[in-house]
Amino acid sequence: MVIEETEEDLEAKAADIADLHAKIRNACFKLIQEAAQRRGKDVHIVDMYVVPTWKSKMGEPEAALLRDLSKDIIIPAWSQQQGKADHYLLCVLKPAKKELFLLDSLKPDGFGDSHFQSIFSDLAHHIAPGHWTTKVGKDIESFPHQITGNCCGIFILMYALSISTGAPFLFTERDMVHIRKWWCISLMERFQIEGHGQRFAHWTSETTALLKGSLEPIYRIPKSRKRKHEVVFPKDDRCFILELSACLLSEILGEVVLLEGDQAYMTLGLVCTTFRDIMSTVGFRRRVHFQWFDIFYRCC
Incomplete structure (x- = not known):
């Protein structure tokens, strides 16, 4: 029996997949927040369900943020633009230094969504009025960028992890396969996926x-033990x-x-x-x- 899927069915499936991706990404950002806290840093990460509503005016960016200028703000964005492939982007606000990072794995020298760029810039000035310094990927030393593939989601996770913990950007696109597996294991470990458990020991x-x-x-x-027919090597320091x-x-x-x-x-x-x-x-x-x-x- 052949079941034909309608356009509505396909749209519903796409929505389910997008919802699943958002849940997984939010879980990953939860790990990033915990990693930052272990380093003595406290960051605020905006929910991935919230950010897309800012374009449609359904949500208010200011309502999703805390007015604590000591905290860095991590904003993961799912960019959907007509005529372009969907793409993950990352914005990082550092109110204490008045620095705005707009990170795009495909465009180290820019940012691929002008609408989001305008929203993030307005948000920065709402948090702390005055001059902000805007930085893109090329302004970060050894900034890893994407050349091929569909790994933009992993890139923004690693960008956020490095910035939140103060770690250097030591990964490249060639590492993406291994990094995906590492995130999978980290999620299973942290959230106790049934059937997995704490199989992998963390460093003591x-x-x-x-x-x-x-x-x-x-x-x-x-x-020193003497054995019969033992070969004795000359002693050396x-x-x-x-x-x-x-x-x-x-x-x-x-x-x-x-x-x-x-x-x-x-x-x-x-x-x-x-x-x-x-x-x-x-x-x-x-x-x-x-x-x-x-x-x-x-x-x-």
């Missing part, structure tokens, strides 16, 4: 302190494994972390400062993190 406070260098590593010296190149040693440590999980950061980091220094680099942690994603999703 000891591990964090160790990688920051505020916790001294413990040097473990193995006990330096362990032979530390004679390996840093590149090879990084690969070995990475394999151990993949096999043993996050607890390996603590275990290996306590061995010596060389291991700790290698594993505390951003490059090492990103590489192992993305390799773990690949292994996990190939096994699913």
Whole structure:
């Protein structure tokens, strides 16, 4: 039996999908707000259901904001313009500095929605009258932008996360597949999706302190045991494994972390400062993190 779908049915499905996207994005921004709070920052994030109403005059932008000039305001916007593909944009208001960030992953040197740009500019002056400095993507150091694909939603999440936590923009479009998976896992962890649970351990406070260098590593010296026919190597002040190149040693440590999980950061980091220094680099942690994603999703 063939069921023909009417235009109304298709519109209803599209509305349901848009509603689902908004719910997921709001949940992601909830995680961003919590991440900022852990860094001692408090940000106000506008609900994604509210922002689209500003264009149609159905909603009042001022009503959705707090008059607390100490808080940064994150405004995610779903841009729908005739003759153009739908697109996610991000506006960040910093009232304390009177800075207005208009971020468009497709236009690092501009902003792809003039109507929203006008709304956001008026909103900034309503919050704090006077001169505001407007910045776009190119004004941010190492600003990652989108060249192809349909990952604008992920880009605005990462923009908001970096700005809210003060973290550098260390991602690129090539990382989008892994970043999508990371957001999925983060959502399941945070909101306790049934059947998933707390399967993935977060870093302990000891591990964090160790990688920051505020916790001294413990040097473990193995006990000497005499065995029959044991091959005795000449004694040396330096362990032979530390004679390996840093590149090879990084690969070995990475394999151990993949096999043993996050607890390996603590275990290996306590061995010596060389291991700790290698594993505390951003490059090492990103590489192992993305390799773990690949292994996990190939096994699913």
